[in-house]
Amino acid sequence: MDVLPDAVCEPVEDGDLAGRLIEAGAVRAVVAEHAPGLLAAFDERVLVDELRALLDALPCVGQRERDDLVGVGAALAAGLGPRVLNGLPAIERLPLHLLKVEMVPELLEVLRFVREGGPGRTQVVRRGLRPRWYAPYPFFGDRRVPAHVYDVTDELVPVAAVDRARWVDGRLRIEGHAYIRHLDASAEDASRIRLWLVAGNRRGLLRVPVRRTRRPDVTADSGQSAVSYDCSGFVADIDPAALRIFGRWRTVDWIPCVEVWARGVRRRRTLAQPALTAQRWPEPHECAPDVLVGGVASKRRYVIQVRRVDAVVTSCRRAGGVLEISGWTRAGLAAGTAVTATRTGAGGAPATEIVTGPVEAGPVTASASGGRGTPFTARLPIVELGTPGEWRIALSGAGRPLLDGAVGGASWPAPGGHEELEPARTRRGDFKIVVRERGPVVARVGWSAAGGVLIIAGSYRGAARGRRAVRTR
Numbered sequence: 001m002d003v004l005p006d007a008v009c010e011p012v013e014d015g016d017l018a019g020r021l022i023e024a025g026a027v028r029a030v031v032a033e034h035a036p037g038l039l040a041a042f043d044e045r046v047l048v049d050e051l052r053a054l055l056d057a058l059p060c061v062g063q064r065e066r067d068d069l070v071g072v073g074a075a076l077a078a079g080l081g082p083r084v085l086n087g088l089p090a091i092e093r094l095p096l097h098l099l100k101v102e103m104v105p106e107l108l109e110v111l112r113f114v115r116e117g118g119p120g121r122t123q124v125v126r127r128g129l130r131p132r133w134y135a136p137y138p139f140f141g142d143r144r145v146p147a148h149v150y151d152v153t154d155e156l157v158p159v160a161a162v163d164r165a166r167w168v169d170g171r172l173r174i175e176g177h178a179y180i181r182h183l184d185a186s187a188e189d190a191s192r193i194r195l196w197l198v199a200g201n202r203r204g205l206l207r208v209p210v211r212r213t214r215r216p217d218v219t220a221d222s223g224q225s226a227v228s229y230d231c232s233g234f235v236a237d238i239d240p241a242a243l244r245i246f247g248r249w250r251t252v253d254w255i256p257c258v259e260v261w262a263r264g265v266r267r268r269r270t271l272a273q274p275a276l277t278a279q280r281w282p283e284p285h286e287c288a289p290d291v292l293v294g295g296v297a298s299k300r301r302y303v304i305q306v307r308r309v310d311a312v313v314t315s316c317r318r319a320g321g322v323l324e325i326s327g328w329t330r331a332g333l334a335a336g337t338a339v340t341a342t343r344t345g346a347g348g349a350p351a352t353e354i355v356t357g358p359v360e361a362g363p364v365t366a367s368a369s370g371g372r373g374t375p376f377t378a379r380l381p382i383v384e385l386g387t388p389g390e391w392r393i394a395l396s397g398a399g400r401p402l403l404d405g406a407v408g409g410a411s412w413p414a415p416g417g418h419e420e421l422e423p424a425r426t427r428r429g430d431f432k433i434v435v436r437e438r439g440p441v442v443a444r445v446g447w448s449a450a451g452g453v454l455i456i457a458g459s460y461r462g463a464a465r466g467r468r469a470v471r472t473r
Helices: 014-034 036-060 063-078 082-086 090-100 104-115 216-221
Strands: 125-127 132-134 158-168 171-180 192-199 205-208 211-213 233-238 252-262 265-270 285-288 291-297 302-308 311-319 322-329 338-344 353-361 372-381 389-395 419-425 431-437 440-447 454-460
Touching: 014 036, 014 063, 036 063, 036 082, 036 090, 036 104, 063 090, 090 104, 158 252, 158 265, 158 291, 158 302, 171 252, 171 291, 192 233, 311 419, 338 372
Parallel strands: none
Antiparallel strands: 125 132, 158 171, 171 233, 192 205, 192 252, 211 233, 252 265, 252 302, 285 291, 291 302, 311 322, 322 372, 338 353, 338 389, 353 372, 389 431, 419 431, 440 454
């Protein structure tokens, strides 16, 4: 199946679509009778999608079929409550309203306007003593269509993200952009941007000065041409010494927050992750002995992580039937200290398996970072690590160790020969073991001497399964 950027009209079987709409209406009646509290959820997740399919089909069917679909769809659209309609953007509320009141010629005009990209060329306007913002789509001002249908005040959402983070002269430089959707930011004085950091433990707040920069690429990536966001860029330099709390280094996430003012509208939000994968997890910087600072792309937002290093894994190898993990820790290892490997479920689900092993401590020596550390060697039975997934490693009394950047690239076959084990980092730099099916490993990528042919070379570590081919998507 191909996904095309524009709508393509093909013959629509009216009976199929009309039948689906009638069935959706029948199911909705049952939900309304027996579970009225779920009616809004049903409308949001089922009925609105069916009405979208109807609107997509209307320009492509004949007059008789169109009349039948409008008759069925109008009754369903009339049942949508304010909660459902207010959760939709104005450009979706408008055709639903026209469908409900059966203004068919006007509805077809709006659908044509959408197909031709009109919403992306429409500038919003402010109206009323208590200002509200409206998008002047077709028939704006027509008394047959209420003004609230065009209300886009709730669509003036802030857009803010980190685009790059790097260390410059001992300071963490964050480059990003921030603007309010639909509001112009073509000049530096068209909007104001404030940036501050909030400690995750709520014990610190730091205001960060910003310098404005031109970013025409932000406008190009916004998918619209009504307004310009060329001056939405900013640069901020953060002194890592300012990230101490009450004069001490503490393990904590500092959350960057941004506030944008434009045309009397103020919006706040946290910074989203960089779009480029290479910018999401840069190498942390050691700002003090055994203290690392760096940007981290968490699951929902970008944070600045300050971490006191309690343990580091400096080597990982297979020794017979065990996985031998060596490193150092600042915490003293008492007798009976153990290493624990916990396999996490899909999507961060609760742990499904736990494997433990012994830990041997060595004499206290100077650590690689200049502090005092206790060397250790931990051993885990490989036979118990054969289940595919991610295994998080922790030392009792020392927490999760970091993985030294020099460790990596090695892998070993798991029992049975179909899976392999590889040391890796979590997004926060913690040590983990990844168990996965053995497969191709790319060692070299380049162009042919004559050009025009991309050559991918490597090895295949899995079991032989006949001829293989490379597929592109």
